[in-house]
Amino acid sequence: MTTTVGIAVKDGVVLATDKRVTAGYYIAHKRGEKIWKIDDHVAATMSGGVADLQSVLSFLTLRAREYKMEYKKPIPIRALVNYVSLILFYSRPYIYLVHSIIGGVDEEEGAVLYMTDWLGTVTKEKYVATGSGSPYAMGALEVGYREDLTLEDAVNLAIKAVKAAIRNDPGSGEGIDVITITKKEGFRRVFTAQQKVILPE
Numbered sequence: 001m002t003t004t005v006g007i008a009v010k011d012g013v014v015l016a017t018d019k020r021v022t023a024g025y026y027i028a029h030k031r032g033e034k035i036w037k038i039d040d041h042v043a044a045t046m047s048g049g050v051a052d053l054q055s056v057l058s059f060l061t062l063r064a065r066e067y068k069m070e071y072k073k074p075i076p077i078r079a080l081v082n083y084v085s086l087i088l089f090y091s092r093p094y095i096y097l098v099h100s101i102i103g104g105v106d107e108e109e110g111a112v113l114y115m116t117d118w119l120g121t122v123t124k125e126k127y128v129a130t131g132s133g134s135p136y137a138m139g140a141l142e143v144g145y146r147e148d149l150t151l152e153d154a155v156n157l158a159i160k161a162v163k164a165a166i167r168n169d170p171g172s173g174e175g176i177d178v179i180t181i182t183k184k185e186g187f188r189r190v191f192t193a194q195q196k197v198i199l200p201e
Helices: 050-071 077-090 134-144 151-168
Strands: 004-009 012-018 021-023 026-029 035-039 042-045 098-106 110-116 122-124 127-130 175-182 186-194
Touching: 004 042, 004 098, 004 110, 004 134, 004 151, 012 042, 012 098, 012 110, 012 151, 035 050, 035 098, 035 175, 042 050, 042 175, 050 077, 050 098, 077 098, 077 110, 077 122, 098 127, 098 175, 110 127, 127 134, 134 151, 151 175, 151 186
Parallel strands: none
Antiparallel strands: 004 012, 004 127, 012 175, 021 026, 035 042, 042 098, 098 110, 110 122, 175 186
8 A cells, every 4th residue: 555656758757655654554664665776777666565576676676787787788677677577477376466667767768667567567658656545646647747747847746646645545645755867867866755744734
Protein backbone atom coordinates (compact mmCIF):
# COMPACT_ATOMS: atom_id res chain seq x y z
CA MET A 1 0.00 0.00 0.00
CA THR A 2 1.69 3.15 -1.24
CA THR A 3 1.72 5.74 -3.97
CA THR A 4 4.46 6.14 -6.56
CA VAL A 5 4.40 8.47 -9.55
CA GLY A 6 6.51 8.86 -12.69
CA ILE A 7 6.46 11.58 -15.34
CA ALA A 8 8.64 11.81 -18.47
CA VAL A 9 9.15 15.17 -20.18
CA LYS A 10 11.56 16.44 -22.82
CA ASP A 11 14.21 17.52 -20.31
CA GLY A 12 14.14 14.46 -18.05
CA VAL A 13 12.20 12.16 -15.75
CA VAL A 14 10.53 12.81 -12.39
CA LEU A 15 9.85 10.06 -9.84
CA ALA A 16 7.87 10.75 -6.66
CA THR A 17 6.62 8.63 -3.76
CA ASP A 18 5.00 8.94 -0.39
CA LYS A 19 6.94 7.87 2.73
CA ARG A 20 4.51 5.56 4.56
CA VAL A 21 5.51 1.90 4.82
CA THR A 22 2.64 -0.44 5.65
CA ALA A 23 1.94 -4.07 6.40
CA GLY A 24 -1.72 -4.22 5.52
CA TYR A 25 -3.19 -1.30 7.44
CA TYR A 26 -0.41 -1.38 10.03
CA ILE A 27 2.00 1.56 9.62
CA ALA A 28 5.42 -0.03 9.95
CA HIS A 29 7.53 3.03 9.16
CA LYS A 30 6.97 6.75 8.58
CA ARG A 31 10.15 7.65 6.71
CA GLY A 32 10.42 4.98 4.07
CA GLU A 33 12.67 5.46 1.03
CA LYS A 34 10.79 4.17 -2.01
CA ILE A 35 13.02 5.48 -4.80
CA TRP A 36 15.93 3.19 -5.66
CA LYS A 37 18.92 4.62 -7.54
CA ILE A 38 20.10 1.98 -10.03
CA ASP A 39 22.73 4.19 -11.67
CA ASP A 40 23.30 7.90 -12.22
CA HIS A 41 21.00 7.84 -15.27
CA VAL A 42 18.21 5.52 -14.07
CA ALA A 43 16.12 4.84 -10.96
CA ALA A 44 13.04 2.87 -9.90
CA THR A 45 10.14 3.26 -7.52
CA MET A 46 9.13 0.59 -5.02
CA SER A 47 5.56 -0.67 -4.65
CA GLY A 48 4.72 -4.15 -3.37
CA GLY A 49 6.70 -6.56 -1.22
CA VAL A 50 9.82 -4.85 0.12
CA ALA A 51 11.99 -7.98 0.20
CA ASP A 52 11.00 -8.92 -3.36
CA LEU A 53 11.68 -5.39 -4.58
CA GLN A 54 15.07 -5.25 -2.88
CA SER A 55 16.04 -8.55 -4.47
CA VAL A 56 15.02 -7.55 -7.99
CA LEU A 57 16.38 -4.00 -7.83
CA SER A 58 19.68 -5.19 -6.31
CA PHE A 59 20.10 -7.44 -9.35
CA LEU A 60 19.41 -4.54 -11.71
CA THR A 61 21.92 -2.35 -9.89
CA LEU A 62 24.57 -5.05 -10.13
CA ARG A 63 23.82 -5.63 -13.81
CA ALA A 64 24.10 -1.90 -14.52
CA ARG A 65 27.54 -1.81 -12.86
CA GLU A 66 28.73 -4.87 -14.76
CA TYR A 67 27.58 -3.35 -18.05
CA LYS A 68 29.37 -0.07 -17.35
CA MET A 69 32.58 -1.90 -16.45
CA GLU A 70 32.46 -4.08 -19.57
CA TYR A 71 31.30 -1.55 -22.17
CA LYS A 72 32.52 1.71 -20.59
CA LYS A 73 29.12 3.35 -20.92
CA PRO A 74 25.79 3.35 -19.01
CA ILE A 75 23.42 0.47 -19.64
CA PRO A 76 20.46 1.28 -21.94
CA ILE A 77 17.29 1.59 -19.89
CA ARG A 78 15.40 -0.68 -22.27
CA ALA A 79 17.96 -3.43 -21.55
CA LEU A 80 17.35 -3.09 -17.80
CA VAL A 81 13.61 -3.27 -18.35
CA ASN A 82 14.04 -6.41 -20.47
CA TYR A 83 16.09 -8.01 -17.67
CA VAL A 84 13.45 -7.32 -15.03
CA SER A 85 10.69 -8.55 -17.34
CA LEU A 86 12.50 -11.86 -17.84
CA ILE A 87 13.16 -12.27 -14.10
CA LEU A 88 9.52 -11.71 -13.24
CA PHE A 89 8.08 -13.79 -16.08
CA TYR A 90 10.27 -16.85 -15.48
CA SER A 91 9.78 -16.85 -11.71
CA ARG A 92 6.26 -18.24 -12.29
CA PRO A 93 4.39 -19.92 -10.68
CA TYR A 94 6.24 -18.30 -7.73
CA ILE A 95 5.89 -14.60 -8.39
CA TYR A 96 7.73 -11.58 -7.05
CA LEU A 97 5.23 -9.14 -5.55
CA VAL A 98 6.65 -6.06 -7.27
CA HIS A 99 5.16 -3.13 -9.14
CA SER A 100 7.78 -0.64 -10.22
CA ILE A 101 8.26 2.46 -12.33
CA ILE A 102 11.69 2.52 -14.00
CA GLY A 103 12.75 5.83 -15.48
CA GLY A 104 15.77 7.74 -16.62
CA VAL A 105 17.69 9.26 -19.50
CA ASP A 106 19.94 7.45 -21.97
CA GLU A 107 21.50 7.96 -25.40
CA GLU A 108 19.10 5.64 -27.21
CA GLU A 109 15.71 6.91 -26.02
CA GLY A 110 16.32 10.17 -24.18
CA ALA A 111 13.98 10.66 -21.21
CA VAL A 112 11.95 7.47 -20.85
CA LEU A 113 9.56 5.85 -18.38
CA TYR A 114 8.49 2.20 -18.06
CA MET A 115 6.13 0.40 -15.73
CA THR A 116 6.61 -3.26 -14.78
CA ASP A 117 4.35 -5.58 -12.80
CA TRP A 118 4.78 -8.91 -11.00
CA LEU A 119 3.88 -10.93 -14.12
CA GLY A 120 6.68 -9.37 -16.19
CA THR A 121 4.43 -7.01 -18.15
CA VAL A 122 6.24 -3.89 -19.40
CA THR A 123 4.57 -0.73 -20.70
CA LYS A 124 6.18 2.51 -21.85
CA GLU A 125 4.45 5.55 -20.36
CA LYS A 126 4.52 9.34 -20.42
CA TYR A 127 3.09 9.43 -16.90
CA VAL A 128 1.99 6.69 -14.54
CA ALA A 129 1.17 5.89 -10.91
CA THR A 130 1.30 2.64 -8.94
CA GLY A 131 0.18 1.47 -5.52
CA SER A 132 -3.00 1.73 -3.50
CA GLY A 133 -3.17 5.50 -3.97
CA SER A 134 -2.69 5.33 -7.74
CA PRO A 135 -6.35 6.02 -8.71
CA TYR A 136 -6.18 9.39 -6.93
CA ALA A 137 -2.71 10.19 -8.23
CA MET A 138 -3.71 9.28 -11.79
CA GLY A 139 -6.67 11.67 -11.55
CA ALA A 140 -4.29 14.55 -10.86
CA LEU A 141 -1.89 13.39 -13.58
CA GLU A 142 -4.64 13.10 -16.18
CA VAL A 143 -5.80 16.65 -15.48
CA GLY A 144 -2.35 18.24 -15.23
CA TYR A 145 -0.18 16.48 -17.80
CA ARG A 146 0.72 18.29 -21.04
CA GLU A 147 3.23 17.43 -23.75
CA ASP A 148 5.06 20.74 -23.21
CA LEU A 149 5.60 20.43 -19.45
CA THR A 150 8.96 21.68 -18.20
CA LEU A 151 10.90 19.63 -15.67
CA GLU A 152 9.88 22.07 -12.93
CA ASP A 153 6.24 21.77 -13.98
CA ALA A 154 6.55 17.98 -13.84
CA VAL A 155 8.00 18.12 -10.32
CA ASN A 156 5.09 20.26 -9.15
CA LEU A 157 2.58 17.95 -10.85
CA ALA A 158 4.16 14.86 -9.25
CA ILE A 159 3.92 16.48 -5.81
CA LYS A 160 0.29 17.39 -6.48
CA ALA A 161 -0.48 13.81 -7.55
CA VAL A 162 1.08 12.24 -4.44
CA LYS A 163 -0.70 14.79 -2.22
CA ALA A 164 -4.02 13.78 -3.80
CA ALA A 165 -3.31 10.16 -2.90
CA ILE A 166 -2.23 11.02 0.65
CA ARG A 167 -5.48 12.89 1.24
CA ASN A 168 -7.65 10.00 0.09
CA ASP A 169 -5.76 6.71 0.55
CA PRO A 170 -5.09 5.29 4.06
CA GLY A 171 -2.14 3.31 2.71
CA SER A 172 -0.26 6.48 1.68
CA GLY A 173 1.08 9.24 3.85
CA GLU A 174 3.76 10.78 6.06
CA GLY A 175 5.40 12.89 3.34
CA ILE A 176 6.80 13.00 -0.19
CA ASP A 177 10.14 12.29 -1.86
CA VAL A 178 10.87 13.54 -5.38
CA ILE A 179 13.89 12.96 -7.62
CA THR A 180 14.74 14.08 -11.14
CA ILE A 181 17.02 12.48 -13.71
CA THR A 182 18.42 14.62 -16.51
CA LYS A 183 21.21 14.18 -19.04
CA LYS A 184 23.13 17.12 -17.57
CA GLU A 185 22.77 16.46 -13.83
CA GLY A 186 21.89 12.77 -13.63
CA PHE A 187 20.08 11.56 -10.49
CA ARG A 188 19.15 14.43 -8.17
CA ARG A 189 16.92 14.57 -5.10
CA VAL A 190 14.87 17.75 -5.44
CA PHE A 191 12.18 17.54 -2.75
CA THR A 192 11.63 15.73 0.51
CA ALA A 193 9.22 16.69 3.28
CA GLN A 194 7.16 15.20 6.04
CA GLN A 195 3.38 15.43 5.89
CA LYS A 196 2.98 18.10 8.57
CA VAL A 197 5.11 20.44 6.44
CA ILE A 198 3.53 19.87 3.04
CA LEU A 199 -0.09 19.36 3.99
CA PRO A 200 -1.15 22.30 6.17
CA GLU A 201 -4.85 22.65 6.92
